[in-house]
Amino acid sequence: QHSVGQALGAAAGPDWTPPAYETWRLAERTLANPGSPGGEAWRLTLEPIGALPAWAAGDIAEIGPPGDPAPAAREYSVASIPADGRVELLVRLMRRPDGTPGLASGWLAHDLAPGGEVPMRLRANRAFHGPAAATPMILIGNGTGLAGLRAHLKARAADPAQGGAWLLFGERTAAHDSFYDAELQAWRASGVLARLDRCFSRDAGDGRYVQALVAEAADDIRAWVDRGAAIYVCGSLEGMSQAVHAALEDALGADRLADLLETGRYRRDVY
Structure with a gap:
């Protein structure tokens, strides 16, 4: 305007x-x-x-x-x-x-x-603020979208009441694109990250994108959501967010995913 x-x-x-x-x-x-x-x-x-x-x-x-x-x-x-x-x-x-x-x-x-x-x-981006500390978080992203997810992990690391987090992240190569790797590994060791799944689309023997991680972990995602987890997605609007949304629909069902969106347990910051 x-x-x-x-x-x-x-x-x-x-x-x-x-x-x-x-x-x-x-x-x-x-x-x-x-x-x-x-x-x-x-x-x-x-x-x-x-x-x-x-x-x-x-x-x-x-x-x-x-x-x-x-x-x-x-x-x-x-x-x-x-x-x-x-x-x-x-x-x-x-x-x-x-x-x-x-x-x-x-x-x-x-x-x-x-x-x-x-x-x-x-x-302030209240639509992407975190849930209560005790709520488990499933964090999904690609590329520089890890920045927004990292802030949530930092907030969780500073709160002893935090309910655990699971990061699913995709980039190009493990050798060159493992952003914040030492920090993520430390959070995995300390328990801030209960689970860390990463994929690298240009690596021989991998070739997956983050939506493939979601599909492969569908049973575990359902279990986390059953115990109250919130899902946060950050990264590319083109490609990633639509593919992750489709994989989450396959894992949870379209009606359940829509309910999570309506109740604020499924949030996205995509660009």
Whole structure:
């Protein structure tokens, strides 16, 4: 709406106001998947210039990339919790058809200097907030969607009353795309993760996508749901989310899955 108004030379309407960004700085940037056959994925750490705001696992970082006129904000799942004292993101470098980097991801991944300022605000995403700590969670995702699921795992790790979690995750190669591997293994050892299932679509002898993990574990998913588990899906809208939804329908039945959606026990943050 705002972009159309700009193109027509109209003033911003009363129902739209530009985001009120706070100023953050880039504290750290690390390539998370060197050697991957997929696009670059970067781990970014951002620290506030002022006071640390509050947010919850599942919330969204809105970042204003540079440009005149100001481009639309880009949204990224927050991979950290306030107890970390910083916002962590996992950003995929997007490429235009001609191979040049995307405006926002190219700036964040390549052009922004360490210590450089980032206009950002944290937006509540209540539709992806976690359930009560005692509720078991089935977390399903692919690619950089692991960021949003990681925040939920961090929140669970900090709560002794947590009811256990199960992560099903898909990426390209185990050697290059096992994001947050040491952390996930530590959570598996400590019991924060009751179960960890991963697949890698480009690896010889595997070749599966995350929806295949869901199909293979249908009996166990039904058992978890029977004892009250909530299902959270984060990652690609195209392909992954539809395929996972279909696999969950096969595992649970369309009516039961619809009931979980209606009662807030099946939540998705897909893009």
